[in-house]
Amino acid sequence: MRLSLPRIIPALKNGAILFRGKPLTINKSLHNHSTVVLGGKPHIFSKAHLYCSPTFTQVKGLHQNHYNMSSTQGKPITCTAAVAYAAGKPLTVEQIVVDPPKAHEVRIKIEYTAVCHTDAYTLSGIDPEGAFPSILGHEGSGIVESVGEGVTNVKVGDHVIALYTAECGKCKFCKSGKTNLCGSVRATQGKGVMPDGTSRFHNQKGEPLLHFMGCSTFSQYTVVADVSVVAVDPKAPLDSISLLGCGVTTGYGAAIKTANVQKGDTVAVFGAGTVGLSVVQGAKSRGASKIIVVDINNDKKQWSFDFGATDFVNPKEDLKEGETIVQKLIEMTDGGLEYTFDCTGNVKVMRDALEACHKGWGESIIIGVAGAGEEISTRPFQLVTGRVWKGSAFGGIKGRSEMGGLIEDYQNGKLKVDEFITHRRPFTEINDAFEDLHHGDCLRTVLDLAK
Numbered sequence: 001m002r003l004s005l006p007r008i009i010p011a012l013k014n015g016a017i018l019f020r021g022k023p024l025t026i027n028k029s030l031h032n033h034s035t036v037v038l039g040g041k042p043h044i045f046s047k048a049h050l051y052c053s054p055t056f057t058q059v060k061g062l063h064q065n066h067y068n069m070s071s072t073q074g075k076p077i078t079c080t081a082a083v084a085y086a087a088g089k090p091l092t093v094e095q096i097v098v099d100p101p102k103a104h105e106v107r108i109k110i111e112y113t114a115v116c117h118t119d120a121y122t123l124s125g126i127d128p129e130g131a132f133p134s135i136l137g138h139e140g141s142g143i144v145e146s147v148g149e150g151v152t153n154v155k156v157g158d159h160v161i162a163l164y165t166a167e168c169g170k171c172k173f174c175k176s177g178k179t180n181l182c183g184s185v186r187a188t189q190g191k192g193v194m195p196d197g198t199s200r201f202h203n204q205k206g207e208p209l210l211h212f213m214g215c216s217t218f219s220q221y222t223v224v225a226d227v228s229v230v231a232v233d234p235k236a237p238l239d240s241i242s243l244l245g246c247g248v249t250t251g252y253g254a255a256i257k258t259a260n261v262q263k264g265d266t267v268a269v270f271g272a273g274t275v276g277l278s279v280v281q282g283a284k285s286r287g288a289s290k291i292i293v294v295d296i297n298n299d300k301k302q303w304s305f306d307f308g309a310t311d312f313v314n315p316k317e318d319l320k321e322g323e324t325i326v327q328k329l330i331e332m333t334d335g336g337l338e339y340t341f342d343c344t345g346n347v348k349v350m351r352d353a354l355e356a357c358h359k360g361w362g363e364s365i366i367i368g369v370a371g372a373g374e375e376i377s378t379r380p381f382q383l384v385t386g387r388v389w390k391g392s393a394f395g396g397i398k399g400r401s402e403m404g405g406l407i408e409d410y411q412n413g414k415l416k417v418d419e420f421i422t423h424r425r426p427f428t429e430i431n432d433a434f435e436d437l438h439h440g441d442c443l444r445t446v447l448d449l450a451k
């Protein structure tokens with residue numbers, strides 16, 4: 001049962017609600033502003049918090065569970081989603097049905113989602129794991145609507161980010177201390193189903209729709225495994241932090257975790273999208289001495305400098321006759337770079353990125369995702385002579401244990417996030433958001449699921 005506003009207000013007026021053990025008094029504008037006064041200090045709660053939050057620890061005559069529950073709990077929800085019915089076709093915005101979460105699952109009311117290049121990659125049909133019909137989207141934030149049995153890490157009303165890289169803390173991978181990859185749900189996630197092998201989505205004809213990357217944020221409601229969701233500070237704006245669900249975290253983490261860039265290091269970043277520019281800001285935060293952005297699109301030049309690049313090279317325009325990008329970079333850095341990052345997904349660029357590394361110690365980190373059948377190649381001599389080829393998924397970040405730190409970096413002004421939001425659209429314009437991706441003036445389009 002949802003605790004309705006008319007029911008909660010008399011309870012508040014009677015002083016019957018305790019917040020962290022102290023009685024709450026209501027601000028007279030509670031109706032409109034959701035503001036309560038505690039110890040003389042105003043506290044602002046979102047509507048969702050007022051309705052659902054267990055931070056309200058005691059309501060006279062009501063059991064705690066009552067106000068932890070929503071009226072939709074345990075029931076299917078009909079809502080709007082964007083369905084990918086076939087590769088290369090626009091998404092269909094339609095009403096779908098989202099089943100309640102089963103044990104160790106969480107149903108989230110998605111508030112905002114951005115479109116990542118990987119969504120376009122899968123929709124294009126070149127993802128070996130791409131399957132249809134499905135609900136794409138993996139860069140999203142929202143509020144927990146209900147939880148299944150046994151869920152302890154999040155509760156109704158929590159502000160959350162969906163995680164395509166789960167963290168169970170118990171599997172071989174999680175316990176290794178060597179990787180952020182988690183084995184707990186990855187096999188079923190890759191098949192587009194929940195850990196029990198079934199889907200929580202179906203369309204109005206009753207046909208099941210597949211999940212995507214364990215997130216499926218292109219739906220007003222989604223269901224994820226409990227290991228694939230993290231609760232965050234409710235003061236962090238949900239629209240901005242949706243970007244921490246993928247692009248920003250991936251690039252920033254690749255610089256500060258996977259590569260672990262140190263003061264004075266030289267860095268080259270191939271591809272100045274959200275991922276590449278987030279690598280740039282990670283490298284800058286570590287005090288890299290040179291941060292060279294390589295991109296074929298001059299529209300990315302100013303952004304590169306804004307995020308901390310020291311140089312910008314457009315291989316289509318800035319090379320001398322017969323010069324390669326590898327030669328240019330080696331010449332600019334007295335023998336090559338300490339770290340290079342591919343943020344394009346182009347396997348030829350990946351080779352250049354490796355070969356631009358300094359002999360003996362340079363490391364190249366592949367972040368870009370390449371299509372089915374694509375392979376990387378280089379002369380083994382490149383590795384024999386000390387260059388290292390690595391990859392990075394979700395920036396090497398463990399979503400449940402490390403997201404809080406990234407949110408703090410954002411809140412303290414150390415990590416730029418808002419600057420990536422170049423476009424905003426109502427959810428119904430999702431196909432235009434995919435189109436935005438192909439234009440040089442777009443880093444991220446954030447979609448508002450309420451519109």
Ligand SMILES: NC(=O)C1=CN([C@@H]2O[C@H](COP(=O)(O)OP(=O)(O)OC[C@H]3O[C@@H](n4cnc5c(N)ncnc54)[C@H](OP(=O)(O)O)[C@@H]3O)[C@@H](O)[C@H]2O)C=CC1
Nearest residue numbers: 117118271272273274275295296297345367368369393394
């Ligand atoms: N490993 C992981 O965990 C993750 C991987 N990814 C992958 O990372 C990549 C980047 O993602 P995102 O930032 O969202 O993508 P974007 O498309 O926004 O950025 C890619 C950038 O690379 C540029 N580019 C394309 N070809 C070249 C080239 N030959 N040389 C130099 N620059 C080039 C593009 O230019 P233009 O605008 O002209 O096309 C664009 O500016 C994608 O492959 C994505 O799938 C994303 C998130 C997580």
Ligand SMILES: N[C@@H](CCC(=O)N[C@@H](CSC=O)C(=O)NCC(=O)O)C(=O)O
Nearest residue numbers: 116118127128129130186246369393394
């Ligand atoms: N499905 C593809 C590979 C896609 C891929 O590499 N995904 C990245 C995240 S991309 C986010 O925008 C990743 O983290 N991969 C690790 C993972 O476990 O999926 C294929 O089959 O090639």
Ligand SMILES: [Zn+2]
Nearest residue numbers: 116118246247
């Ligand atoms: Zn992504």
Ligand SMILES: [Zn+2]
Nearest residue numbers: 168171174182
């Ligand atoms: Zn695990």
